[in-house]
Amino acid sequence: MIQTPYLLFLGDAPDQLAAKVAQGIKDWRPDNAIGQFRMEGCNADMGLADMSLAEARAAGAKTLVIGVANRGGVISQAWKKVLVAALEEGFDLASGLHNLLRDEPDLVAVAQACGRQLHDVRVPSVQYPIANGVKRSGKRCLAVGTDCSVGKMYTALCMDRDMKARGLKSSFRATGQTGILITGDGVPLDAVIADFMAGSIEWLTPDNDPDHWDMIEGQGSLFHVSYSGVTLALVHGGQPDALVVCHEPTRAHMRGLPGYTLPSLEDVRDVALRLAQVANPACQVIGFSINTQHMPEAEARAYLADVEARLGLPATDPFRFGADKLVDALVAL
């Protein structure tokens, strides 16, 4: 568990996109983002107060989160200077970078000397169990996709926010690095050992109140040959009561697989539901989440209307038009 609130480290981000982890935290957990730390040459801005390390500590920040991708996979000396000073100032560090904080001897030494934690969310820190398939109390909703990177995390986050706004009990459950940094914990599923994948998701979504919903972040796609095994571990480990099928309509082929066309919404609905019902016979597909960011509004609305007419279930772009329809469908279950 990463201590909150955070000071967001934007470093020397060349542009706003390079700081998309910080953007995600600011968009989805604004209460966790007390301020931003920018180095000379930083071209990203979260619209948060610029703070020195000392100011952020005084304001209550506990962890410096690296909210920016580093260039060339190396933690630069310029960054190091700030990271070391942050440890000395009393911050823990958290990072989703491929090159791990723990592999930097100087950071490890300073963290030890100062009694601070280094959180590398890229890799698991827990010894997960093998899944036992036992029915758990509480409810779970899983986002499944036609492809990778179609908006499964945003769908779960939008629905979670809506649920909370209605006073319903909901927890977003992160299964990827960005989601973990947004919420402070979760399972980095793509880095878990094969035998323990489903067990890690059981661990992530334990028994809960009968009216509590876990909104589980999806990964990959049952139709993406590189990562489908990860997706099926989510479908079986998550034991979902509800599935939301996520899709991005303008994509020409599966991400990273030029020879593979996307499956239809019907395909994903049928295959995901069949497999989900192995773990939970009561599971239902409750609607469709369409990522319309590359479509003008009229086209987007027409597409959603067509999906609803064709498939007989609610369809929305929850980030653009709100998640109400999907949450209504969950509540009606």
Add this chain to the structure above:
Amino acid sequence: MIQTPYLLFLGDAPDQLAAKVAQGIKDWRPDNAIGQFRMEGCNADMGLADMSLAEARAAGAKTLVIGVANRGGVISQAWKKVLVAALEEGFDLASGLHNLLRDEPDLVAVAQACGRQLHDVRVPSVQYPIANGVKRSGKRCLAVGTDCSVGKMYTALCMDRDMKARGLKSSFRATGQTGILITGDGVPLDAVIADFMAGSIEWLTPDNDPDHWDMIEGQGSLFHVSYSGVTLALVHGGQPDALVVCHEPTRAHMRGLPGYTLPSLEDVRDVALRLAQVANPACQVIGFSINTQHMPEAEARAYLADVEARLGLPATDPFRFGADKLVDALVAL
């Protein structure tokens, strides 16, 4: 790659069953098994020549394979004495034990001093790629199961033996620890990091002659919630042209999951085929392999006849009645 042939270490095996890895090697790769090494109190016997380390070296043995499960998860001092002597005699060591050879400082030190290899097939030694889904030349057949431990490895081994006996090009591709020790290489899939599972199977079954068949050992089941993700990685990474559905008819529930009944043969046929056709639209289910070890012969034959009548495809117990029908179906593809 583990150097062959082997001297099979039976240690102080309390009974024949404790030496089932050695039994598998002796049954399936008799040419690799030059002799056996038994300690005082050993109650297992492979019917091979008992050899001293020096005799086995003189006969050409290159690797001492631990063919027996150790008691209590500890490599005893009595075993160590033999293992150290074997390294000094010029043997490599190979083991599928949970406690790794490489975690024993004395074995590591002696192996280094003697320039010998320690092979722990429990864990991967290769940095596998992420799957790219590109169509490969050659043919592949994958055993899929209604459950874990229903005979998928034996099915692939039986078919591989039959193919070779007919002069056809075939390779058994091991994906589990016992299979790896039988053949000398393979992928310990259950220990691979999630993101690389499908890629490890692409790596295991590379481009080959157009008329060459990889007989891929299956793992888990698409319907076993603990391990289904591993299975789907095989279905997509293996890119199979043919599926054989494996089943054990007397099982009361899924292995290790008392609340879960087994899927029907029809269920596995349909779901596995639908998913396999994502990676290879030409894939077909070619038959059923039924593990009838717990059925009298008349009952077994009646069961097989019923499966054939009901599902319209060949069904056999390849270990008991031969794999001919399945190999005929492969050849006819």
